Amino acid sequence: MKPSSLIATFNRLPLWRHRLRVWNFTVVAPTFDRWLYLWMHRLGRMGRQEASFFSSVIRPGMHVADVGANIGLYSLLLARATGPGGRIYAFEPDALIAGALRYNLAANDVTQAEVFEEGVGSGTGTAVLQRNAMNSGDNRLGATTGTALHSDQATVRVRALQDSLHGRRVDLIKMDVQGWEGEALRGSAGLFDANPGLQIYFEFWPHGLRRAGTDVEQLDALLRKLRLHVTLVDAPNQAVPVDLFALERSLSGKAFTNLLARRQAG
Numbered sequence: 604m605k606p607s608s609l610i611a612t613f614n615r616l617p618l619w620r621h622r623l624r625v626w627n628f629t630v631v632a633p634t635f636d637r638w639l640y641l642w643m644h645r646l647g648r649m650g651r652q653e654a655s656f657f658s659s660v661i662r663p664g665m666h667v668a669d670v671g672a673n674i675g676l677y678s679l680l681l682a683r684a685t686g687p688g689g690r691i692y693a694f695e696p697d698a699l700i701a702g703a704l705r706y707n708l709a710a711n712d713v714t715q716a717e718v719f720e721e722g723v724g725s726g727t728g729t730a731v732l733q734r735n736a737m738n739s740g741d742n743r744l745g746a747t748t749g750t751a752l753h754s755d756q757a758t759v760r761v762r763a764l765q766d767s768l769h770g771r772r773v774d775l776i777k778m779d780v781q782g783w784e785g786e787a788l789r790g791s792a793g794l795f796d797a798n799p800g801l802q803i804y805f806e807f808w809p810h811g812l813r814r815a816g817t818d819v820e821q822l823d824a825l826l827r828k829l830r831l832h833v834t835l836v837d838a839p840n841q842a843v844p845v846d847l848f849a850l851e852r853s854l855s856g857k858a859f860t861n862l863l864a865r866r867q868a869g
Contacts, residue, residue, distance in 0.1 A: 607754045611736035615699075622710075626654070628679045629710050633703040636738045637674050644676060653677065653861075656804070656836055657684060657777075666690040666772045670723055670764065670787060671779040673740060675704040681777070682713045690715050692768060696722035696732055696759040697742055723780070724761040725789035732759045744783045745815045763790025776803040782811025788825055795829055795866045804836065808859035809851045823847045831864040839863050 619638040622631055625645045632638040643649040657677070661667065661684035669678045672693035682691050693708070693716055695701040701720040708716050722730055722744050733753035735741040743753065744761070764776075764787060773794055780787055784805055795801050809819055817825075826833055826847075833845045845862060854860065 607736040611734075611755060614737060614739075625676060626680060628676070628707070630674065630676060630679070630707045631703060631710070632674060633699050634739055636740070637700075637703070640674075640740060641676065650676075652836075654680060656861075657681060660802075660839075661685055661775070664688040665774040666692070668692040668694065668764065668768060668773055668776045670694045670776060671781070672704055672718075673779075674700055675707040677777065678704065678708065678716055679711055679713060682708075682711075682716055685715070687715055690717070690771075692717055692719065692771070692773070694719045694721065694723055694764075694767075696720065696744070696761075697734065697739065697757075700739055700742075719767055721760040721762055721767070722783070723764045723767070723787045723790060724783075725763060725786050727762045727766060729758050730761045732757045741781060743781045743811075743815070744786070763793075765791055765793030768794060773798050773801055776801065776805075778803060778805040780806075782808055782813075782815035782817075785812060785815065785817025785822055785825060788822075788829065792829055795831070799866060802863060802865045803831070804861060804863050806859055807847070807850065807862050808857075809854060810857040811859070819847050819851050826864065830867045832867045833862050833864045836861045836863050 614634045614636055619635045620631055622629055623641050625641050630641055632641050657680060661681060663686040665685045667681045669681060669691060672678050672695045678691050678693045693704060695704050705718050730744045733743045734755040735753055778787060812822060834841050835845060
């Protein structure tokens with residue numbers, strides 16, 4: 604048996620499926636790595652910056668798309684912030700993880716969330732999902748080879764975000780898709796046309812972008828085409844947009860950061 608298969612077997616043992624209390628939510632992890640992920644959030648080792656940001660910008664009644672929702676911890680946080688009058692659209696292409704997402708939403712009586720068991724892309728079709736045997740937070744869309752830990756693959760449904768959410772109001776998109784942001788943004792133009800105040804919180808990971816087939820130059824051109832003004836998350840009102848090329852140079856190795864973008868007028 605391959606080492607990756609042994610790791611995957613250990614990772615998916617039923618013994619990890621305990622209920623935990625994280626951020627005052629009752630949550631269950633389907634794998635060891637997601638169990639560890641929940642404990643890291645519970646202990647404050649992960650998620651502090653993200654939780655603070657969303658708590659500061661999300662208002663009751665907002666409609667939010669959680670693209671790359673994973674097991675739903677942030678979908679729960681977003682649902683709490685938007686309240687019963689809001690709406691959460693949670694996207695997760697992996698069947699095992701999507702099952703945990705649905706369970707966790709139901710376990711916390713979240714009724715204003717809708718789960719889309721699909722990936723997002725530039726159009727409608729299918730894509731290869733490369734599952735990481737040790738870290739399902741690093742599952743990757745695209746046919747390019749990841750690492751030796753990405754030997755488990757599945758074909759999943761993909762749709763443009765503007766098609767999945769056609770006719771629905773969207774105030775904010777949270778996007779964490781492991782370098783697939785270029786493809787996801789190519790299928791999102793209609794949402795920005797229909798929702799002038801729409802903001803997108805997304806991960807800028809140059810290494811992941813290149814691996815998924817979109818370099819920083821292409822991403823910069825795409826953001827300009829969409830007329831999106833990009834700022835740092837901790838300086839959302841700065842007048843001068845982020846220089847992605849300078850930001851790339853400042854990030855060492857495989858480092859990443861989160862950015863915020865909104866449509867410019869005119």
